[in-house]
Amino acid sequence: MRETINSAVRINKFLSQAGLCSRRQADFYVEQGKVTVDGKTAEPGTKVCEGQEVCFNGKPVRMDTQTVYLAYNKPKGIVCTSSKEEANNIIDAVGYPSRIYPVGRLDKDSQGLILLTNDGEAANEIMKARNYHEKEYEVTVNKRITNDFIQGMRNGVPLSELDTVTRKCTVKKEGPDSFRIILTQGLNRQIRRMCEYFGYRVTKLRRVRVMNIRLGNLKEGSYRKLTPEEIKMLKEELIRER
Template sequence: MDERKRKREDAVRINKYLSQAGVCSRRQADVMIGEGRVQIDGETASSGMRVLRGQKVTVDGKPVRIQEDLVFLAFHKPRGIVCTTSRREKDNIVDYIGYPTRIYPVGRLDKESQGLILMTNDGEAANRIMKARNYHEKEYEVTVNKKITKEFIEGMRNPVPLKEIHAVTRKCRVAKEGPNQFRIILTQGLNRQIRRMCEYFGYRVTRLKRVRIMNIHLGDLKEGEYRPLTSRELRQLKEELERE
């Protein structure tokens, strides 16, 4: 196979390219392309154009490229660390990990929470995981400030209005684990969702730990440490994303 043919076969649609590079979702990329903000080798891109290996892509004049060596890490975020790539935040997750290549968090855990968060440089996979409409499961262990009642568990299982963010939660699975502890599985990622749900019923979260995202489990990963996903975890994750 000659080099020109190999380049054509490796060509990627421009909206997919921007998504894989972590710039935005494919839908957002289409909007940016329509606004004339994207260029390929200095030429304004149009919808449906493909990027060949070696071509230069820019958005608003800034170069963009796909990381050829994709990284997927499971990280046990400690309390106090902020899920942002902004260096203006002294406790940002990127500086805390200190990984040698550019990676970013998939979704968020609030500063007071701990547990599993995925870190990657695969922008398209990150966007797919974060889409609420895909109903991806996230599992948490939660401790609250007083004894849990049957009414509380039943209430948490059903839709809860969160007036502060003008949203209503989806039905979810909740199980009591101890006098003050419960386990909850969400398919949403609303801002401070579990804390707000508990507050609605007069409870306050004292400890919140995420232990699973889709097929990825925190397991015995120690606080502040990370590990690469296993080949099996990565294969299962990508198979699930491809089915959507």
């Protein structure tokens, strides 16, 4: 089946717009030789023109006619990947009837809010670190929190294993061993690494907000569609940043 597109676009953008994956993941699939255009293996930078057939793993890539935006309360143990090779992948856990994929990640031991969509362009913008999108977390650690710990977390933490210093952030003590933190970046296991720097170990980590989307009282393991107002506010913020 041949897909109609408005003009020539790069293969990673086409796959993203089709809701298959993010542009970054699309580049990976292309490098693996999983994508063809009119029967020929695509290369990085390949452009797709109107009327050409794009296939992934031998199956035609069809443009989704309806855009989907979901909020999901991820339990511990679920892995934020669309790969079927992972038994506990988030796509099977959600069980949505049409193709979607996660926007960003929460590590396997963390829980809480993650967005899923088939809108590749929006997903790409949300994940860009330069846009400083807020993500809010509730964290419990293994011992009593001190004021020095809170101040240290706020002011930027050197992470030698990632060769970087974290951005300054908002941190508020919530209880003897718990705090709330708002990040504008998404480094690998960032909060856990930040806590470890000060000699603390995270025992529970739950994300409760991404930009204007809040977890609220969504039951663990359940998902809901974003409201029209949530989608409107989300897109307005993304447009302002372009």
